Amino acid sequence: MTATIPTRRSTEEQASAIPSWRRVLGSEVAARVTFYVTAFLLWVALAAAFERVPGPLSVVDSLVTEFSRGEVFSNFADTFYRFTIGVALSVIVGVVVGIVMGLSGLARAFFESPVLVGLSIPAIIWAFLTVMWFGFGDASPIVTTFLTAVPFVIVNVAQGVQGVSRDLRDMSSSYGVPLGRRVRDLVLPAVSGYVLAGVRFAVIIGWNGVLLAEWFGGSGGAGFRARYWYDANQFAGFAAWVILFVVVIVVLDQLVFERMARRAFRWRDAAHS
Amino acid sequence: MAVLTVNDLCKTFGAGTARSNRVLDHISFDVRGQTFVSIVGPSGCGKSTLLNIISGVETHTSGAISVTSDDGRPARLGYVFQDPRLLPWRTVRKNMMYVQDKDDEVTRGRVDRYLDMVGLGKHGDFWPGQLSGGMQQRVGIARAFAVEPDLLIMDEPFSHLDAITARGLRAQLQDIWAQSKKTVVFVTHDVVEAVELSDRIIVLQPGGRIYEDITIDLPRPRRQSDPAVATLQAEVLARLEKMKAMTPQVAASV
Numbered sequence: 243m244t245a246t247i248p249t250r251r252s253t254e255e256q257a258s259a260i261p262s263w264r265r266v267l268g269s270e271v272a273a274r275v276t277f278y279v280t281a282f283l284l285w286v287a288l289a290a291a292f293e294r295v296p297g298p299l300s301v302v303d304s305l306v307t308e309f310s311r312g313e314v315f316s317n318f319a320d321t322f323y324r325f326t327i328g329v330a331l332s333v334i335v336g337v338v339v340g341i342v343m344g345l346s347g348l349a350r351a352f353f354e355s356p357v358l359v360g361l362s363i364p365a366i367i368w369a370f371l372t373v374m375w376f377g378f379g380d381a382s383p384i385v386t387t388f389l390t391a392v393p394f395v396i397v398n399v400a401q402g403v404q405g406v407s408r409d410l411r412d413m414s415s416s417y418g419v420p421l422g423r424r425v426r427d428l429v430l431p432a433v434s435g436y437v438l439a440g441v442r443f444a445v446i447i448g449w450n451g452v453l454l455a456e457w458f459g460g461s462g463g464a465g466f467r468a469r470y471w472y473d474a475n476q477f478a479g480f481a482a483w484v485i486l487f488v489v490v491i492v493v494l495d496q497l498v499f500e501r502m503a504r505r506a507f508r509w510r511d512a513a514h515s
Numbered sequence: 516m517a518v519l520t521v522n523d524l525c526k527t528f529g530a531g532t533a534r535s536n537r538v539l540d541h542i543s544f545d546v547r548g549q550t551f552v553s554i555v556g557p558s559g560c561g562k563s564t565l566l567n568i569i570s571g572v573e574t575h576t577s578g579a580i581s582v583t584s585d586d587g588r589p590a591r592l593g594y595v596f597q598d599p600r601l602l603p604w605r606t607v608r609k610n611m612m613y614v615q616d617k618d619d620e621v622t623r624g625r626v627d628r629y630l631d632m633v634g635l636g637k638h639g640d641f642w643p644g645q646l647s648g649g650m651q652q653r654v655g656i657a658r659a660f661a662v663e664p665d666l667l668i669m670d671e672p673f674s675h676l677d678a679i680t681a682r683g684l685r686a687q688l689q690d691i692w693a694q695s696k697k698t699v700v701f702v703t704h705d706v707v708e709a710v711e712l713s714d715r716i717i718v719l720q721p722g723g724r725i726y727e728d729i730t731i732d733l734p735r736p737r738r739q740s741d742p743a744v745a746t747l748q749a750e751v752l753a754r755l756e757k758m759k760a761m762t763p764q765v766a767a768s769v
Contacts, residue, residue, distance in 0.1 A: 419613065427602065
């Protein structure tokens, strides 16, 4: 008895045989859109079912009111000022300590425990502590942002430095490549991905930190304004600010860090294309 | 071209401790002029350690070693490793420039010339990850020649490649070497490869001693299909079998 093996089609042939509407539905963009639509519908349903969940219309109304009063830009200006200083400090200190930890076993032994402690303390604890230490003002959110973010930068950078290939370092030594060129062309590119990942973590974690510190001890800022609506029992206003928090971090991540990562790793993307 | 002198060289890892391990034991030889020397021996006999000492990556425990150019100045070294060791975030051409002393027109021209010689003239702007393993190793070879070394050190450069790619690269290496007139020290555990490429084969035995220093006096270019090459390969293999019989702990990799 003979068996007939059906002619198999190439992936290109298979792709062209699929109708375009099915290709669109099966895309990653469609998956993302599906999530947003589902989340929105769930929100509408929850708002209809529970009185204390504000619906989309009342939240949009609150947002428009906050914008028209000038509250959004002035409060975000305060928050960004504190956030930028806190993150910048955490990146500077984190990169330096991370490089030292990556290069020296002694430094690793010294910093390992404090970094672990830093990683294990949540932002809310730092927010409480800094408000107790520094009171209401800029210092609390700045220090909270710094303390929340810096351990993540340190851990990532230290891992990156330790991960610089021994083979490539030996190759550089064999050819007598000068130290400056080694740092510029070997160490920094090897570590850049880890630094980027560390800064990305720092921004996300630091954003939590600054909002929490403003919530508990701010005299202005986005976190303070969200607290204001919460205390006033106005959940639509509160939800409007929560949406703004999320939008800011998503825009920052997608517009800044995604692009930076794509540029830093273009050699890897090209190799896999 | 270079003058390499190794005199009574010893290397012991963990010297002075309970776990000390001597891998090179009173090695002496010299290499000069346009000579292609292969160092052959079973795994663990100290071949790669010897290369690392020659290149300065590793220090020796006792004895003396000197590498100078034939006019007496310190020798410039080129190194081809088992794997290509390319920086994945730099293009092929920039990888070759990374190890050059200067970044000028002459150097860039030389880099392009050697890329052409290994058949990768059109791949200078490619990332290493876009090339096959054999092509990456050709970049490694071109990089080593492009620094215009007095001494070229090659550490089992074809051991990770398939047989056909390795054969092509061996032929290419012979052609480039014939044109460039370098002193080459080549480590391999493949006797067939050593006979095809070398003027001299230094055989290391376990424990890091020189067992034999064999002169290969065959015309070039050599190909494995040449009966004279095949006969000599069989003869050298027989001598190594004899060494293996005398030292039972020799691994079967010879």
